[in-house]
Amino acid sequence: MSTTTTRRAAGSSPEQRKSPGRLTVLASVGGQNLSLIGALAVVLALFGVLNDNYLTLNNMQVIAEAATITGLLAVVQTVVIICGGLDISVGSQAGVASVVSAMAFTTTGANPYAGMAAAVGVGVLIGILNGVIIVYGRVNPTIATLAGLAAYKGLAQLISDGRAQGYVLNNDVFVFLGRGKIAGLPVMVWILILTAVAVHLLLKYTDIGRNIYAIGGNxxxxRLAGININKYLIAVYALIGTVAAVAGILLTARTGSGQPTSGSEGLELKAITAAALGGCALRGGKGGIGGTLLAVALLGALENGLTVQGINSFWQNVAQGALLVIAVVIQQRRNGERPIGLPT
Known part of the structure; x- marks a missing residue:
């Protein structure tokens, strides 16, 4: 080997000295996702040691079912964050859809499809309303959807008189959605998988997805490239409303009645936390569905583990808040952004 070659080898960076196989794995999976996989493995192993029933197939299905509604909202939260926005009202939207689906089901003579159609229709209208307020009202997305969080929660309580509405567990369609299985997996989980795959393909392999990343990035x-940002923002918020309505329908199917707040309250925090943990830059332009789903699994496994250990449920909120702060701090460090109030 020549002297020049020896010097090049000695002076190569750690990244250059990694094996091609390792580089391929890192490139395809991503460092963020590998960290989440590691954290998930630690959580599963820890609670598996503490409780013999934790790693059973039955409990894994319980975790998956419980995480489905959060997962649906986290998937669309990922899209809006990539686009440079935010939606804090997704939990309240799901609550409205849940109530509407049950009430429409009851008033149409136990027609499940009428109930679902009504819920989706309301979800689309709410999403478009959010988009219009943000785009044409020139309201910051955080403020607009924070107002929506309160307004839609109040709407759900008004139309339901603050009580659970209807009873759907005497209907085969709702029972199938809430408790049925296909190929051994709950139907709810299949709905999450199909939604996540569809959104992933949209983001990664279509011009629409590339434009969404472009809007969030700069x-x-x-705008100078000719992308109609207003149209995209309204469409993204309409998508959120649609998927939030699906989440509300599943909430009705799972609990057996329309829930104005119970079951939907706090979902917005979980969705945002999952998206941030999954690698979404809260300033937009970066993120992916794979990381978000791993973060949803991590949150679900942690929440279930705390529950089976009999730990006070209030600690779950503490854990979620801590994870959100940790995710944002990691993003700040990776992006080299200067912390507010500290010298460069």
Whole structure:
């Protein structure tokens, strides 16, 4: 080997000295996702040691079913964050859809399809309303959807008189959605998988997805490139409303009645936490569905583990808040952003 070759080898970076196989794995999975996989493995192993019933197939299905509604909302939260926005009202939207689906089911003579159609229709209208307020009202997405969080929660309580509405467990369609299985997996989980795959393909392999990343990365450059940002923002919020309605329908199917707040309260925090943990940059332009789903699994496994150990449920909120802060701190460090109030 020549002297020049020896010097090049000695002076190569750690990344260059990694084996091709390792580089391929890192590139395909991603460092963020590998960290989440590691954290998930630690949580599963820890609670598996503490409780013999934790790693049973039955409990894994319980975790999956419980995480489905959060997962659906986290998937669309990922899209809006990539686009440079945020939606804090997704939990309240799901609550409205849950109530509407049950009430429409009851008033149409126990027609499940009428109930679902009514819920989806309301979800689309709410999503479009959010988008219009943000785009044409020139309201910051955080403020607009924070207002929506309160308004839609109040709407769900008004139309339901603050009580659970209807009873759907005497209907085969709702029972199938809430408790049925296909190929051994709960139907709810299949709905999450299909939704996540569809959104992933949209983001990664279509011009629409590339434009969404472009808007979140640099909206000025996207506008100069001819992208109609207003149209995209309204469409993204309409998508959120649609999927939130599906989540509300599943909430009705799972609990047996329309729930104005119970079951939907706090979902917005879980969805945002999952998206942030999954690698979404809260300033937009970065993120993916795979990381979000891993974060949903991590949150579900942690929440279930705390429950089976009999730990006070209030600690679950503490854990979620801590994880959100940790996720944002990691993002700040990776992006090299200067902390507010500290010298460069």
């Amino acid at each position: 909206d000025t450059a996207a």
